[in-house]
Amino acid sequence: MTQATQESRIRNGINVDTLYGTLDAIKAQPDLAKFQFRATNRWIDGAHNRSTIQGFYAAGGDDTTRVEAFELDAGEPAILLGTDTGPNPAEYLLHALAACLTTSIVYVAAARKVQLTSVESTLTGDMDVRGALGVDDEPRNGFERIGVSFRVTGNAPEEKLREVVERAQKRSAVYDMVTNGVPVTVHVETD
Amino acid sequence: MTQATQESRIRNGINVDTLYGTLDAIKAQPDLAKFQFRATNRWIDGAHNRSTIQGFYAAGGDDTTRVEAFELDAGEPAILLGTDTGPNPAEYLLHALAACLTTSIVYVAAARKVQLTSVESTLTGDMDVRGALGVDDEPRNGFERIGVSFRVTGNAPEEKLREVVERAQKRSAVYDMVTNGVPVTVHVETD
Numbered sequence: 001m002t003q004a005t006q007e008s009r010i011r012n013g014i015n016v017d018t019l020y021g022t023l024d025a026i027k028a029q030p031d032l033a034k035f036q037f038r039a040t041n042r043w044i045d046g047a048h049n050r051s052t053i054q055g056f057y058a059a060g061g062d063d064t065t066r067v068e069a070f071e072l073d074a075g076e077p078a079i080l081l082g083t084d085t086g087p088n089p090a091e092y093l094l095h096a097l098a099a100c101l102t103t104s105i106v107y108v109a110a111a112r113k114v115q116l117t118s119v120e121s122t123l124t125g126d127m128d129v130r131g132a133l134g135v136d137d138e139p140r141n142g143f144e145r146i147g148v149s150f151r152v153t154g155n156a157p158e159e160k161l162r163e164v165v166e167r168a169q170k171r172s173a174v175y176d177m178v179t180n181g182v183p184v185t186v187h188v189e190t191d
Numbered sequence: 192m193t194q195a196t197q198e199s200r201i202r203n204g205i206n207v208d209t210l211y212g213t214l215d216a217i218k219a220q221p222d223l224a225k226f227q228f229r230a231t232n233r234w235i236d237g238a239h240n241r242s243t244i245q246g247f248y249a250a251g252g253d254d255t256t257r258v259e260a261f262e263l264d265a266g267e268p269a270i271l272l273g274t275d276t277g278p279n280p281a282e283y284l285l286h287a288l289a290a291c292l293t294t295s296i297v298y299v300a301a302a303r304k305v306q307l308t309s310v311e312s313t314l315t316g317d318m319d320v321r322g323a324l325g326v327d328d329e330p331r332n333g334f335e336r337i338g339v340s341f342r343v344t345g346n347a348p349e350e351k352l353r354e355v356v357e358r359a360q361k362r363s364a365v366y367d368m369v370t371n372g373v374p375v376t377v378h379v380e381t382d
Contacts, residue, residue, distance in 0.1 A: 013237025014272055022272065026326050033321040033330070037282050041289035043310035046204025049293045051286040053278045058270050065269055070278045072263075074290035078256055079249050081205055081213065081298070087244045087261045089291030089365045091228050092283055095242040097375070098232035099265035100280030102240045104323075107272070119234035125373075130224040132295075132364045135217050139224070142368035146375045158381045165379050173323045174280045177333035181372035182316075184288070184337045188356050190349045 014110040032059045047075050047082030080129075090143065093178070094123040097146065100174035105152060108168045114161070116154040123148050146178070205301040223250045238266050238273030271320075281334065284369070285314040288337065291365035296343060299359045305352070307345035314339050337369070 009017050026033045036057040043049045054069035055062055074089055076082025087095070098121050109116050124147045128139035152161050169175055200208050217224045227248040234240045245260035246253055265280055267273025278286070289312050300307050315338045319330035343352050360366055 013239070019272055022270075023324060023326055026321055026324065030321060030327070033319050033324075033326070035318045035320050037279070037285060037316045037318065037334075039282060039285040039289055039314045041286070041293055041312045041314070043293050043297060043307070046297065047294050048204070049290055049297075049310070051289055053282045053286065056268070056282075058268075063268060063270060066275060070282075072278065072283075072286050072290075074286070074294070076294065077247070077249075077254060079213075079254060081210055084257060087263065088228070089287045089294060090368075091230060091244045091247075091261075092263075092287035092290060093365055093368060094228060094230040095232070095244065095263050095265070096280045096283035096287060098230055098242055099240055099263075099283060101377075102232055102234050103238050103265070103267065103280060106234060106237065106240075116234070119240070121232045123230045123232070125228045127226045127228065127364065128221075128224050129226050130217055130221060131367075132362050133214060133217065133224075134358075134362050135214055135224070136221070140367055140371075141362055142364045142366075142371070143228075143373050146373050148375060148377045149380075150377065151380045153381065161381045162379055165377070167325075169377055171323050171325050171332055173318065173333045174284055175333075175375065176322075176331055177281075177284060177369065179372050179375050180331075180333070181370050182334050182337050184339060184366065184370050186292075186339045186341065186356070186360055188353055189340075189342045190344065190352045 011110040011113070012106045012116050014107060016110055019107070019111060035059075044085075047080070047088075048085040049074050090125060090127065094125055094146070096174045097148070097178050098123050100172045101148065101150070101168060104168035104172040104175075105150075105165055108171070109154065109164045112160075112164060114154050114156045114164055116152065118151070118153045120151045121148060202301040202304070203297045203307050205298060207301055210298070210302060226250075235276075238271070238279075239276040240265050281316060281318065285316055285337070287365045288339070288369050289314050291363045292339065292341070292359060295359035295363040295366075296341075296356055299362065300345065300355045303351075303355060305345050305347045305355055307343065309342070309344045311342045312339060
């Protein structure tokens, strides 16, 4: 394999050979596709709490490649009774959505031979906090709507770039969850 | 006001007087409850992208109390073609849910005169990645289900602690969004 060919296999920072190898392996053995992601969270004080994220289950076993855990601090601004120890949970949800759509765009573009030069987005979530604060039952607790505005550039005509974004939207895990909802089971222990 | 009385107004790190003042202000002037949270995101390379979170709209104007922006890095582990530059987007969603339920528990407990000693949770999200990778149309892209396991302790009987968690679940913004979904509009520019 020449150097030029090797280089052509990395697109948008994604190893396209590995990408296709992963897809082939999962097609041949669908059980490899069963993943479980995890987070543990601990209250610190007031609106300040911290999640620790490290291990996950993937491709038939527990993944141990992460040497260190990721730690994420949440908080609330003063107007919502916190001390700004981190983004608030609803802002984290906007970040999760932005990150997932962006990664999906990058992967889809890599598979479709589109070299991207930039992917930028702005997200807004409109909320009537009377719901979450329990002042009024009528407004819902969460965002009434989320707006996502992307600017995507790369070595492809506008139509192809738009197709990449559309396909990414159809395949994004967090977009699916945020638009369609997920069944959540809550278990409580008190000692 | 005596020192003892002042101290009794801070519960679980939440100023209960401010909490009730906020609720009264919003009841009197419901427009103050209109908030908009925001995030901007920028692709860096491969599965690595970064969100910046700072300003938001609240109580009739743009909030400017955050002197510095929060920056959040997302990534994917090697098995999902990344280099582990941060938690992945689905893990961020678990964190958003954990953080919101925990904060809701802390605020509800403060309002109900329950002094908490600990709030810990473990969240799991089960995903068949054939959906998000586009290998098979049958599995959904996101988590099939999310499990949340709380351990909550404080100066109240078990029944009261369970009531606090139930009420918090009914008022959590992210729990509402993750279980019921939110309308999302995506706009794309390509130059």
